[in-house]
Amino acid sequence: MSTLTDTDHGVRRPPWGWLAVGFGAWIAAYASLIPLADAVIAVLGLTRATHLGEAIHFFFYDTPKVLLLLTGIVFLMGVVHTFVAPERTRALLSGRRLGLGNVMAASLGIVTPFCSCSAVPLFIGFLSAGVPLGVTFSFLISAPMVNEIALALLFGLFGWKVAALYLALGLSVAIVAGLVIGRLGMERHLEDWVREMQATQSAAYESATPTWAERIDAGVAHVKEIVGKVWPWVLAGIAIGAGIHGYVPEDFMVSIMGRDAPWWSVPAAVLIGVPMYTNAAGIIPIVEALIGKGAALGTVLAFMMSVIALSLPEMVILRKVLKLPLILTFAGVVATGILVVGFVFNAVL
Amino acid sequence: MKNIKVLGPGCANCKNTHALIETVAKAKQIEIQLEKIEDLQAIMSYGVMSTPGVVIDGKVVHAGGVPPRAKVEGWF
Incomplete structure (x- = not known):
């Protein structure tokens, strides 16, 4: 193999042909979801009229559907990420005022690549470039909470309306929480070494503009990384959902998390969510099971947001840069936002 | 000999x-x-915001994710 030409990024042509083939295959697969599920139960000699048939049909329809959606969206986001490096986001947000800055920060949080292990470098990088504290928080809340995996899974499992609502409400929580933290003027609760760093601007690293071939590579790499890690969770979630779909009647969940549950069910869901720490993919099986058992959507979404956005391990990491009062304020403001989301959702739907 | 730091x-x-x-x-x-x-x-202090970053002989050459193998090969 002529490895030299294969790895020479300067001259490699983007694999547009493969991309077109992949896109065509994706469309074809998505279009044949129902025939496939029908075929599976036909081969097994079952009909959808039986519990077992219905459960198996649900499993073989939902699993490929969710995995297809996930692959498609994760690929697109992998490509989008190459356009919005954190350095670029920082440059866009630098010197912005509260208000518009928060809206931009929360929106950029969706498309900027983010991993919770780089939360702290990112946080300091933003502050040292003159991004206001409140705007930085809007980004830091939105980035993990409103991400493509959560949206893709909600879209696949519960439809686009639930996904859109999650998107809108997640953004609102990030924007409002950032605004509140900014208004409180809590800069003095940053750790001292962070404030010193804010004064001394360090030279930022600028990466070279990637080629289209590299952008597509990045999309493929993102799919391998995310879908490769997430698929067992998706499978488990849908299997649980299928079991419920076919058999379990709505039961005690309705009384403690359902629509007519006592008012404290939303705060309780948020509280239970804080010590739990998992990513969007890990929480989906639980969400699927809760909704399948008749829990109210607002309560479940509040629980999901709390698990993803408010986690003890992340607070421990942030403690390196924030003093305790600021951490508590951050947790309090975000928790309040999530509570409002839960209550509003339950009231409206 | 190259000095390589992984941030x-x-x-x-x-x-x-x-x-x-x-x-x-x-x-x-x-x-x-x-x-x-x-x-x-x-x-x-290296001005890197997204980890992992790679520094070769004091110069940042990569940041934000595992570098592709081809890129690493290009460094040597």
Whole structure:
């Protein structure tokens, strides 16, 4: 193999042909979801009229559907990420005022690549470039909470309306929480070494503009990384959902998390969510099971947001840069936002 | 001999990056001095915001994720 030409990024042509083939295959697969599920139960000699048939049909329809959606969206986001490096986001947000800055920060949080292990470098990088504290928080809340995996899974499992609502409400929580933290003027609760760093601007690293071939590579790499890690969770979630779909009647969940549950069910869901720490993919099986058992959507979404956005391990990491009062304020403001989301959702739907 | 530093607070991708550079250097039989920088203040002093980052002889050459193997090979 002529490895030299294969790895020479300067001259490699983007694999547009493969991309077109992949896109065509994706469309074809998505279009044949129902025939496939029908075929599976036909081969097994079952009909959808039986519990077992219905459960198996649900499993073989939902699993490929969710995995297809996930692959498609994760690929697109992998490509989008190459356009919005954190350095670029920082440059866009630098010197912005509260208000518009928060809206931009929360929106950029969706498309900027983010991993919770780089939360702290990112946080300091933003502050040292003159991004206001409140705007930085809007980004830091939105980035993990409103991400493509959560949206893709909600879209696949519960439809686009639930996904859109999650998107809108997640953004609102990030924007409002950032605004509140900014208004409180809590800069003095940053750790001292962070404030010193804010004064001394360090030279930022600028990466070279990637080629289209590299952008597509990045999309493929993102799919391998995310879908490769997430698929067992998706499978488990849908299997649980299928079991419920076919058999379990709505039961005690309705009384403690359902629509007519006592008012404290939303705060309780948020509280239970804080010590739990998992990513969007890990929480989906639980969400699927809760909704399948008749829990109210607002309560479940509040629980999901709390698990993803408010986690003890992340607070421990942030403690390196924030003093305790600021951490508590951050947790309090975000928790309040999530509570409002839960209550509003339950009231409206 | 090249001095290579992997910047990152010990996340999975930082370890993968460290291992990848080690493997590639070994495959090409190049001797390198490989270090892990896990201290946040030290990481920040390189102006890197997304980890893992890679520094070769004091110059940042990569940041934000595990570098593709081809890119690592290009460094040697």
